[in-house]
Amino acid sequence: MFRKTKLVAENQRVLVFKNQELNNVLTPGKHKIWDIKNELEFVTFDINTMYFSEKNAERLYRNNKELREHISHWKLECTEVGLLYVNDLLRGVVAPSEHLYLWKDAGEIRLEKVSIDENIEVDDKALFLINRAGANTSTRLIKSERTVAIKPIADLNVVKDHVGLLYVNGQFIKRLAPGQHAFWQFNHTVELKSFDCRTQMLEVSGQEILSKDRVSLRINLSASIKVNDAELAASSVESVDDFAYKTLQLALREAVGTKSLDDILLDKLYVNETVKELVVERLSDIGVSLLSVGVKDIILPGETKAILNQVVEAQKAAEANVIKRREETSATRSLHNTAKVMENNPTLMRLKELEALEKVSEKIGSLTVYGGLEGLMNGVVKIA
Template sequence: MFKKVTIQTDERGLLFRKGSYDKYLQPGTYRLSSFSDETVVVLNITKPFAVEGKDLQLFLHDDQLLRELDVIEVQDHEYVLHYEDGKFAGLLTAGRYVFWNILKKHAYVRVDIRQPELPAEVDLAVRPRLMAYCQTFEVASYESGVLFYNHVMQKELKPGKYYFWKGPTAVTVKTVDLRQQQMDMTGQEMMTEDKVTLRLNFVCQYKIVNPLRALEIKSFEDQMYIQLQLILREYIGTLKLDDLLKMKQEIAAFVLSRLNEKSEDYGVAFVSAGVKDIILPGDIKDILNTVLLAEKKAQANLITRREETASTRSLLNTAKLMDENQTLYRLKELEFLEKICEKIGTISLTGGGNLLEQLNSLLGDKSAGKA
């Protein structure tokens, strides 16, 4: 009695005697005695080589079998990208893998994950399928990135998307905003030379031009804020309150020049600076309002006196002209009479004489008076 074993074209057989591997079987039909202790394990060559319950090492002494197998050893510090017929099939982690090389053409890309950045030969189309084994960092168009391996600075990164292996090396990317930024100092108390305590609102615009230097400074923004504070205290402490209120623009120019002296230390370029508000204590504000009111009153009194003086001078000049010119005197009298008549509804005259004579008598005869 025989038992028949058929091995198809896409299959291969492994013959075992008494449970031990004996030889490799090509496609075909084989008859085995039913009474023998021979068995055949049939494997599909489109799938990875594996025999259930048997260690791979049992088969590696068979040179005929090894010619049709690819044996891939992956070390602990490696990943292997597996391609079948030019298409990505999967990623192999540490271990031993065996693939049939008969029906499909296999290719392998071996990478050392101790070098975290993905090599250029890893196609961009494949990278999204590797997300379980790598991490990504993005640097926006208005940013600059700085790459760190195990907290040690490596290099500056331009805008783009970057892939790194998840491995023994800790990878971090810190980004720095290169757009113009603003630093506000609000309600900062300062004392002038004449011991007046005031509160100042100041603003400063800057841009980071050296990202590596900026990241080297701990609490970067806090240190710049303190530097601005010290410069303002230094300058305002040399000014009296009146001078300070008159020199707001000069303060901004001084502070900006002093900040630019420190710009390389912080890796920035200071663009502009300015005083937004000067807030005075209530009692000082009341005093200044009183002084301002007194000044305005004095100016008003001065203007009034000037007007009165000009008016008196004008009357004196008119009187001199009238005294020297009788015709002008009579015209002035008629002008006053006209103004009086504008305010009188009716005029009643008694006695003889015509109207002109009686009006003339009201004005009086100046020549007679002189006689």
């Protein structure tokens, strides 16, 4: 059959190739075409997809005037990013150095170019439009003959009471205040390092350490630190917490390992002061201050603890015995002094006798007296 009929829908465009060379572009409608030698080939495109993604798009666009009437072309520099708008709605982001071919009849199309040569920060308006369009999670880009997905923007969030450090391609750029920030990451590696500027507590728990006299101790240490210079800390260590933890751990081992158990128990502040002295300067060198440090627990092995309890019990018993003997001696000396006073003072002697009588009468229900008061006193004294 020499004459062919081709029906083109409203959303379609058909490229007619003759001997693999673009010959014509069919617009919507019914077309009758002569093909005597069966040399024609028809390629149908849906313009609703917007993208003219023919593998030879660049060559076809350059060599065919009729095709250029249906296709719009944009070329981005290596330092430019494109914001693609269709009917005033953002539809996607185009990567640097890309060629973009779009069907003109797909809508009112415009490409807004943004330079990322010196400033890669995304302004709030552009970020809002990109996020609303969902273009930051699955952006359609044309790369040669294929469509790919890429995340064009790095969303960085600095939480409250933190300081953020922005690094681009490994170089420190600036400090970021708490809040949401966004940066183009085409041609760049964007990284955020965040530091908590509040006082932080570190727990160095369960440290098994031998004292100088080879007693195994389990010690729990607590310390509070604060980051003063975030830039210095970021350039000095990978992790402030890890560095501080290991520094405290080594200082604790050094402090305990050079003292005997008795010395440690006698001077409870020795470990705290020694650890602080060893650590404070090392932390200061990385922009961190050590605010406080203290031993929470010193746990002895079971056998050592039992022996120590026996020693303490014996010491307390000896101390109690000394106190008891001291009090007995003091009481005897007091009685001796009282006796010497009464020996030369009959009146005082009589008062002591009356006092004794009073104590005896408290325990007697009835008392028969013979010989008067003198007989009573003599009888009481004689009985006593």
